[in-house]
Amino acid sequence: MTSSSQSARDLWRTLRLTLPDLWRAQPLVTAGLFLSGAAQGLLPAVTVLIGKWTVDGVSGLLRGQPVNLAALVGAWVGAALLSQVTAPVTQVLQGAAADHYTLHVNQRLMRRMTELQGLDVLEDPQFHDDLEVLQGGASHRPLNLLSTLVYALRGLVAALSVAATLLLVGWWVPLVVVAGLLPLMARQMQFHRLGWSLFIQKTPEAREVNYLSRVALRHEYAKEVRLYGLAPHLQRDALTRTRAYQRTLRAQRTRGLLTLLPFEALSLLVTGGLFAFVVAQAQAGRVGAGSVALVVTALGALRQELSSLTEMGSLGTQHLSWFAKLHAFLNAPGGVQSPAQPRPLPGDGTVTLCGVSFAYRDQPPALRDVTLHIPAGQTVAIVGENGAGKSTLIKLLLRYYDPTAGRILIGAGDGQTDLRDLDLTAWRAQVAAVFQDFARFEWTLRENILLGQPQDDARLKVAVHGSGLRGVLNDTCTLDTRLGQAFGGTELSGGGWQKLATARALYRGARVLILDEPTAALDPRSEAEVFGTFAALARGRTTLLVTHRLGSVLMADRVLVLKAGRIIEDGKHADLLARGGEYADLWALQARQYEEPVEAALSLSASGG
Template sequence: MPYAAGLVTQPSLPARDLWRILRLTLPDLWRAQPLVTAGLFLSGAAQGALPAVTILIGKWTVDGVSGLLAGQSVNLTALAGAWAGVALLSQVTATVTQVMQGVAADHYTLHVNQRLMRRMTELQGLDVLEDPQFHDDIQVLQDGASHRPLNLLSTLVYALRNVVAAISVAATLLLVGWWVPLVVVAGLLPLMSRQMQFYRLGWSLFIQRTPEAREVNYLTRVALRHEYAKEVRLYGLAPHLQREALERTRAYQNTLRAQRTRGLLALLPFEALSLLVTGGLFAFVVAQAQAGRVGAGSVALVVTALAALRQELSGLAEMGSIGTQHLSWFAKLDAFLNAPGGVHSPARPQPMPADGTITLENVSFAYRDQPPALRDVTLTIPAGQTVAIVGENGAGKSTLIKLLLRYYDPTAGRILIGTGAAQTDLRDLDLNDWRSGVAAVFQDFARFEWTLRENILLGQTQDDARLHAAVQGSGLNTVLTDTRTLDTRLGQAFGGADLSGGQWQKLATARALYRDARVLILDEPTAALDPRSEAEVFGTFAALARGRTTLLVTHRLGSVLMADRVLVMKAGQIIEDGTHAALLARGGEYADLWALQARQYEDQPGEPVLA
């Protein structure tokens, strides 16, 4: 079933989905570090209550000063001490919050990354990974996994502080009248709602996920990244990239500027309403003070409380807008974690057949929204046979390999392992057990930036004899020197050594040798090599194939001479099946392909001739 989640493809999530994601995220945050999380939110709530206490101390101080001027006895020292205590408490809680926020964020980030990696392990096929929508989202998830948990945590803490502060500050206005907080909040809440919308418009182009923003980011990436550097310099692309990025940025900024202007104009009526309410309340309190009904402290309280309340509600609007973007990332995370994978191990797997014969019965397969890649393929490969699979691009060769590796399951038909009564549907075998018996060398084999040893073992326990045999049998021993050992780190990202294409090929072959599997798959393994290197590598493959069921997918027909049998594929079907000599004698598709490639070598002195 393809990866799809409608809510993550929308530019802005509905409020109900945001609340749903928040309800899912909070328990997850709690599980990551419960005590620290509890302390963090309590500290944030305490910070939120302090502005109201400060406002009350200010009122009492003004009233005290007024009393002193009137000849009353007032203990202003206690009020000054209380104010200093609140200021100190504010500093302490801010520091404690920062420390606990760092601790909680570290644990939560680790927790989220572990969930991502665990889910990737659970997705045992490629159906989800090769879905275009998933590809976009996994990049977003990967980019955000290091900072989104911290950002969401910070936003939630500050939002809680804003809420507590707004409520407590509004409560201080009860000293003026029971109706005052209600009027003030009613006048400021519409402004806060509009401000939240305006803050979203005010964000920079470069942190939005619009197609235009992605285009600008891509142009910048091409200009800066190492993998594009040779073509960028050879063809003088840098000025073009800079010009294109600048023009697209300016065009989009003009669009944003118009949107921001409209948003600002839409904000003005609500600003006027808030000023009318707050200004009216201030005039009311001043009139009450002139009439002697309230003291100067109440006037000071209203002035400071209104300013603080406006600031807290504005901060809450900003946190709400920012939090929406963080929750959108967590919506993608939730969709990924719950993406249904089409390939999985059976609950009660059947035992692995002793005979490794592979049989395809009327197998068809189509990728999502694509025409069939395989059509009614029926085939038997006896255990220990070496089979070459040839054909033009798009013939279905690599798709056949993906089905045999159970990266996908057939949409029709079945793949059987074994013979006779022990013959078992591949879907009924334990997936890990099946794959543990398969070794593969792919055209696009992974170049892990680990040590040479780790690149061979790939997480398996080291067996010294097998490791030595793999290094010698693959020719990797010719790559090793006094300064380049099995413990040498590879890859530029970590300052490691680099290998040539042929040396990487030997390393990939060593992996397959070390696994000592009963099925060997070679999927265009020498496409990037020159003919001489290819001949050397296939000598290794020929030795590697002995005693194993081997499937060789190749465009270079000279390599099929190592095969016992050749399959020719076209438009998702097997159109020819036989030995090299028999297919040449037949004069069909294979003979035409052989003759075509042979002519390409006839006029190249020093190169091997297909014969």
Template sequence: MPPSDPTATTFAARWAALKNIPPFLAMVWQASRTLTLAMIILRLLRALMPVAMLWVGKLIIDQVVGLSSLPGHPETLSGWWDSGLASGLIALVAAELALALTQDILGRLVSYTDSLLQEKLVIDISIRLMDHAGDLDLASFEDPAFQDRLDRARRQTMGRIPLVNQVMQQLQDLVTVGSFAVGLLVYNPWLVLLLAVALIPSLFGEMHFNAQTYALNHRRAPDRRERDYLRMIGASAETAKEVKIFGLSPFLRDRYLTLARRFYLENRAIQRRQLTVMAGLTAMGTLAYYGAFLWIIANALTGDLTLGDLTFLSGSFLRLRGLLEGLLSSFSSMAGQAMYLDDLFEFFTSTPAIASRLDALPVPAPIRRGFRFENVGFRYPGRDDWAIRGMSFDLHAGETVALVGENGAGKTTIVKLLARLYDPDEGRILLDGRDLRDYDLDQLRGAVGVIFQDFVRYAVTASENIAIGRIEERDDRPRIVAAAERSLADQVIAKLPQGYDQMVGKRFSKGLDLSGGEWQKLAIARAYMRDAQLLILDEPTAALDARAEYEVFQRFKELTHGRTALLISHRFSSVRMADRIIVLEKGRVDAQGSHDELLAQNGRYRELFELQAQGYR
């Protein structure tokens, strides 16, 4: 059965889910071999403590009974001491004290080691998840089904960490059960068999309800993401203005409450059934325990068992019953937890469709001829309509080209294809005469610097916000300052109390928020920081006024002289400075040329230019 099957509620499926335990333990081992070994050794030692202490306790009781029945035994403590008869008893008491102290110390060491190991595992899994997510295609992140998988995997990064302690505790209890079982088997094998048979129904009951809970949670992943989204936008600094102005709070609250109530009612239905069924199954175990306890008492009364035997057997049976109940419950819970691990491992099985070939070519440095689109067509995943189709044009090396067109004309799609965030469905894109797919992917993206309109506002320092353009150079302050000066972001940073070291954004207490235009200048500085062979500005100046955008693009034109550049803007006063303008219309090239040439053609460019010009008259 596939791991993503939300109906995985059969016993076979629950048993099959245990296949996730070995790879999970492998992840624990990889997180820290030293701590894992220490945990195993400590728990093995601790596992033998209960039976050892109970056996020593039995010996103490038998010793006391035997000594007290001696004819003419001493009547005082000093008499016992002087006679030397109690030396064996004293040694046994000392041994039990040593065992008790050792057990306490082992408990502390286990807790300490377990805490460190779980923390190391959280770090290790989180890093693996981030690294794997970084390797996946952009198309994956734009797929709602993938978002559900990612959400479930992210939850397992923290949610399954207690499974480490659970598995280790299970192993420890198994060793303890084995040691107690040996003792009980010596007296009467039926005691262990009776106890095990009585507890098996509880195991299947727990497994059944754990599987139902997992299936419910798996099925609710999309609704849970919506619920979390509503909770976030209902109480978020980013949405507070609109929530207040439009009075959205009651709407968001009621929609959240509808989802939350549905979850609550579904959970309650399962828990009610679990309460009824498990109460009956647990009663069976209780009856079995007292049946065995009566056998022990009867044999003690007939003299077949000593008082020490009675103490050892009753204590062993009591501890064994508790351990077996815990093991069965823990095993059932572990099987349920293992189902959730499917979500994590399923995420790690996702592979990118866009990757470097084994014989990938290095990206030419410098680019000599440039890029060519040859009859390129592309549809976004899950869409029937074409974003672009039959697209053909050249982007010559050292040339500054502007793309213009209405929304949906395909401008941003071209940028994504140039950076190989997507591959064409039809046609091909060439770089210096070779298909873009022939080149090393990391080198290609390293040669392209893109600033999108919806750039990210990172809640880090101003310096780090710029350094994101070439993050491996984040300690190169002169390079960061030079990038800021080129984008005019230095004027923004000059106003900040801590300058380049100022935390920006409202997410953290020491952060200062910036205006939209100030954020955009920081973002544009990233393009200069990247110092790439192809620089692209995809409408990153939307929050700037016309004069500020003109200054930015004029500076961009000057600073990219002799370098390949692509800029996208709705303002024709800015794009006219480009060497060549390509006009896009419904995913195709409508016209291309200089500003004056396109105006003279009396086509779509002129129509759009005049429409915009009327707004300034």
């Protein structure tokens, strides 16, 4: 089996999966659309026949024979009316069907994203790339495919009906013409697949050029591009790469064009031979002038329709490739899932890890045989160097991943339940979190706090005050102010966004509170204010605080030190300092980072600098 036939089979399979979806999105509109397209496809054949009848009629008039002028005029008017009616009807139906189908596809994408409740699949690089392609094409690929299918149907009906008109010359004529044109059509489809523009290619070279353009044009790169004067370098590099790649494409296109020439010669030989045959038949009096006109117009129309079909086939291949990714995405197996019969949620927030290990895809273990018991209501600080496994531990508790080995138990005593046996939505409803890389939704401040939950004025007030967000609000920035540049909203500072992320966690009122570097973007005064609030809100809640700023661990009942995926120290702040281990070293290192600048400043002042 060749790769090309395999590809064609895959595309055909994708089409068979896609057509039922198209039909289910809007059955009546879709049926009307394809019927209208088929009706349009009959018009070229009707035009060819009217041309033959007109020439035969005029020839008859010149010989003094009667002609049914009313029938000719009626046929011409009917064809013109059909053309004028079907074109706008097709356009209206196509717009309606595309709207419904695009909505249908987007809903399926969003529903599937809801079903993928973990991060294991989403963080697979290939899956992530495919997801970006799907998101980018969801707004136009359904419309493009629909348009291509309608025009392809129209072209197919037109080609078949025009070929059928050649039966009036001889039963063998359509067979000879199609046999002469089909090889050219197949070669033209291969030629179309080369692509006409560098900027629609999907090769590594094309992606490099497109990336250079994005760096030069996108706002997220603007500060460095301007500060370091990167623009001329980017422009030169993009120009050099583009010209080099264009030379490669030019060579490919030239070779493709040269391979077309023999098939063009074959088609011209067939059509030219048929024209000569019909003229000879007319000279011998075996056929009329109308038959000559029919062959001339039919051959031109058939060649045009087959050429259009090759173009539609090429475009359809591109669109179906996108839909192949869509179906693969919709059918991708999900790793983290809620159990079919979940157990009841335990009554308290006690968390126990029993020999938990975890490794990301193709990576060494991030956690190694971690055993840990956190009683309900306890505040635990988790510290350690980058890559120690702190964030991984949080992801496992939120069940974004499942452990590679070991178990995570929720609850105490006889009520302990494996986290994998709980309803995932119910468990996460009991958890509030402030992530280091929190989401910045370009909605109003109020919507950013509520995140789809009903508004409770008392809880909203506590969240705004407790997060320090009250200081952000003023006459020009209220809870109903739109945020973000995409919709012309207000842009908050980094600290303002972090206070907002804290407010949404506080509003949730959950039993388990997770703080992953919650004050990384705050100044010392704001940090002290927020941690004072956290200390109050953590009472009665199981709280995990991941932080690099060791001064913030003073609010914790207990400190865990992670290193290379293992818990190497566990105890109170004072006890760990007295032990003189890893935690004491980290504490002393941070203390020196604050002391050394002060000492340097005092030394500079004493020297009169």
